[in-house]
Amino acid sequence: MRIDTCFDDAARTKSKPVSFEMFPPKGEMSFEHAQEVARALAVEQPDFMSVTYSAGGSGNQGATAAIAQFIAQETHIPSMAHLTCISLFKDDLAVKIAELKAAGVANVLALRGDVPLHEASSSRPADFRYAKDIIPHLVEAGFCVGAAAYPEGHIACDDLARSIAHLKEKQDAGASFFVTQLFFDNIYFYRFQELATQAGITVPISAGIMPFMSKQQISRMIFLCGASLPAPVIKLLARWEDDPASLRAAGIEYACQQIEDLRAHGVDGLHIYTMNRADVARACMSAAR
Numbered sequence: 001m002r003i004d005t006c007f008d009d010a011a012r013t014k015s016k017p018v019s020f021e022m023f024p025p026k027g028e029m030s031f032e033h034a035q036e037v038a039r040a041l042a043v044e045q046p047d048f049m050s051v052t053y054s055a056g057g058s059g060n061q062g063a064t065a066a067i068a069q070f071i072a073q074e075t076h077i078p079s080m081a082h083l084t085c086i087s088l089f090k091d092d093l094a095v096k097i098a099e100l101k102a103a104g105v106a107n108v109l110a111l112r113g114d115v116p117l118h119e120a121s122s123s124r125p126a127d128f129r130y131a132k133d134i135i136p137h138l139v140e141a142g143f144c145v146g147a148a149a150y151p152e153g154h155i156a157c158d159d160l161a162r163s164i165a166h167l168k169e170k171q172d173a174g175a176s177f178f179v180t181q182l183f184f185d186n187i188y189f190y191r192f193q194e195l196a197t198q199a200g201i202t203v204p205i206s207a208g209i210m211p212f213m214s215k216q217q218i219s220r221m222i223f224l225c226g227a228s229l230p231a232p233v234i235k236l237l238a239r240w241e242d243d244p245a246s247l248r249a250a251g252i253e254y255a256c257q258q259i260e261d262l263r264a265h266g267v268d269g270l271h272i273y274t275m276n277r278a279d280v281a282r283a284c285m286s287a288a289r
């Protein structure tokens with residue numbers, strides 16, 4: 001099933017699509033384990049599930065299409081494969097498209113990917129500079145295409161209005177929905193949503209929520225993506241610093257409060273970064289529904 005249809009149906013019935021994001025096998029995680037994760041997440045009956053793609057050469061890229069195929073065929077939940085273009089040449093994109101088609105994938109989240117630290121800018125291929133550059137190719141190939149959005153602006157773009165203008169370019173290139181980066185203060189999302197509407201963004205924007213699980217995870221995330229850490233989160237991290245189980249519970253509870261508030265404000269959709277954890281999926285789904 002196409003995800004744009006899923007958003008259209010939800011708009012008609014005044015419901016909010018809830019999606020789960022998982023990562024495919026990597027490191028010591030086997031393909032079978034990833035299948036078990038997908039099955040466990042599917043129990044919560046999200047409206048669709050997305051599978052990340054490694055831009056950084058971890059060798060698991062082929063697994064994204066295979067897990068997306070597994071989700072759609074075995075759990076009957078619509079799936080979406082992420083695809084990054086940072087190190088793709090035109091021929092590579094044709095191969096990727098064929099691979100996704102062969103796996104029966106209907107939906108693709110078109111991304112640039114992060115610039116690998118070890119790669120000098122001069123060694124970067126010029127075929128696809130931004131996510132918007134691959135979107136028309138994917139649309140032409142028949143995929144329903146989504147793209148990434150940044151409520152606080154992308155980390156490499158210090159002007160929110162410019163970041164939103166780049167978003168509009170992705171819509172103009174054919175993206176039919178957006179999924180946002182995580183944020184911990186809903187105020188940023190509401191401000192962003194308003195500015196996006198003013199800038200002519202008309203496609204649905206699904207709000208991305210990731211419960212914090214540990215101090216290390218949160219520090220890594222905020223330096224990677226530039227999301228702000230509001231005082232209530234800092235206080236919870238300080239309070240439960242020496243009690244990992246309570247810290248995780250606090251993280252899930254905080255995310256559920258964010259979800260309830262977003263739902264009350266009528267967001268287009270909710271995208272849960274599950275980190276492959278069924279307990280996170282379960283708690284967030286009960287807050288979302």
Ligand code: FAD
Pocket residue numbers: 051052053054055056082083084109110111112113114115129130131132148149154155156157162163166169170179180181182208
């Ligand atoms: P783009 O939209 O191409 O933007 C990249 C930068 O270029 C931004 O600073 C933007 O403002 C700027 N820009 C865009 N257009 C122009 C223009 N015309 N002129 C000048 N500047 C421009 N990464 C992965 O590796 N694998 C994943 O599976 C993955 N999944 C993700 C899922 C979501 C929901 C999100 C929000 C992010 C995900 N990422 C993933 C991270 C993503 O790859 C990075 O955030 C990356 O740095 C930017 O990707 P993008 O598609 O938004 O890039």
